[in-house]
Amino acid sequence: LRPVLGRPNLVVHTEQIGQRIILEGTRAVGVAVRGPDGVERIHRAKREVILSAGAIESPKMLMLSGIGDGAALQSLGIETKVHAPEVGRNLQDHFMIRFAFRTKPCGTLNEFMANPLKTVQLGLDYALRRRGQMAIGASEASLFARVLPGSEEAEVQYQFVNYSLDNQATSAAALSKQPGFTFNFCQCRPDSRGELTLRSPDVADKPRIQANYLTAASDVRIMLEAAKLGRRISATEPFAGLIRTEDSPGPATEGDEAMLDYIRQSGTTVYHPCGTNRMGDDERSVVDTHLRVRGVQGLRVVDASVFPLVPSSNIHPAVLMTAEKAADLIKRAA
Numbered sequence: 001l002r003p004v005l006g007r008p009n010l011v012v013h014t015e016q017i018g019q020r021i022i023l024e025g026t027r028a029v030g031v032a033v034r035g036p037d038g039v040e041r042i043h044r045a046k047r048e049v050i051l052s053a054g055a056i057e058s059p060k061m062l063m064l065s066g067i068g069d070g071a072a073l074q075s076l077g078i079e080t081k082v083h084a085p086e087v088g089r090n091l092q093d094h095f096m097i098r099f100a101f102r103t104k105p106c107g108t109l110n111e112f113m114a115n116p117l118k119t120v121q122l123g124l125d126y127a128l129r130r131r132g133q134m135a136i137g138a139s140e141a142s143l144f145a146r147v148l149p150g151s152e153e154a155e156v157q158y159q160f161v162n163y164s165l166d167n168q169a170t171s172a173a174a175l176s177k178q179p180g181f182t183f184n185f186c187q188c189r190p191d192s193r194g195e196l197t198l199r200s201p202d203v204a205d206k207p208r209i210q211a212n213y214l215t216a217a218s219d220v221r222i223m224l225e226a227a228k229l230g231r232r233i234s235a236t237e238p239f240a241g242l243i244r245t246e247d248s249p250g251p252a253t254e255g256d257e258a259m260l261d262y263i264r265q266s267g268t269t270v271y272h273p274c275g276t277n278r279m280g281d282d283e284r285s286v287v288d289t290h291l292r293v294r295g296v297q298g299l300r301v302v303d304a305s306v307f308p309l310v311p312s313s314n315i316h317p318a319v320l321m322t323a324e325k326a327a328d329l330i331k332r333a334a
Contacts, residue, residue: 091194
């Protein structure tokens with residue numbers, strides 16, 4: 001926003017927590033927010049309210065404003081303004097598994113970070129020449145692969161990362177002190193669907209997120225086949241010549257049942273939630289094809305929550321495209 005912060009038609013309020021959308025009848029006329037001082041303030045809209053709080057907070061805000069499943073809202077004491085039962089449903093995400101390998105010394109990030117002098121070298125190399133490990137993205141290589149017989153499109157995305165963690169099931173785990181690298185993989189288009197619901201009418205309460213990973217049999221099959229392919233890849237050169245041992249899931253994890261146990265216990269989100277305010281041309285969809293909330297005038301949702309289907313890879317480009325399209329739609333309607 002820096003290049004346009006000086007525009008007279010743009011005012012940015014920071015440290016504000018959205019409380020609810022202000023409705024007069026079925027028209028959105030503004031938003032209520034609360035700042036660090038605890039005072040609630042109302043910002044009124046001249047034309048439209050644009051909700052862009054993401055796939056978790058946007059449906060939460062709609063429900064707190066009385067837009068959602070009527071029975072669920074009433075059970076929490078929230079007055080139903082618009083009955084929209086699909087709000088918070090259709091939750092989709094990419095579910096990731098990690099295979100970690102301990103290797104011979106081969107220049108992995110683990111080796112650099114375990115040595116204070118090499119860590120300083122990394123920082124200087126990047127600061128002075130924009131080179132080295134710090135100039136590389138989160139993953140150094142990706143592969144989209146078909147894992148089912150007769151498949152016409154890739155079902156799985158693999159990523160090679162030049163480090164390994166002490167605990168693969170914890171996203172915040174520390175780097176291993178041993179040389180190592182990791183294969184990450186996730187299903188591109190999972191069939192499992194989750195949902196998001198309110199715990200209470202208190203905006204400070206986090207919503208209840210039921211991701212429902214691997215509830216579709218098709219997802220289980222694809223992830224098992226993906227695990228098998230991951231191991232076959234690790235057995236090829238040059239990986240095979242570098243790997244000393246498979247740290248996780250480990251060589252003792254053999255057979256579909258044991259592998260499925262590992263997948264269920266160690267799988268994590270890739271932080272790609274979407275779909276909770278599904279766009280569509282059917283009456284049950286939350287927003288129409290112009291991103292307008294059905295049953296409400298003057299309210300659009302513009303974020304990943306409107307995706308009918310999760311994109312087959314990282315969702316950021318699709319979010320940008322949605323924003324660009326929304327900008328055109330909003331300007332045309334002005």
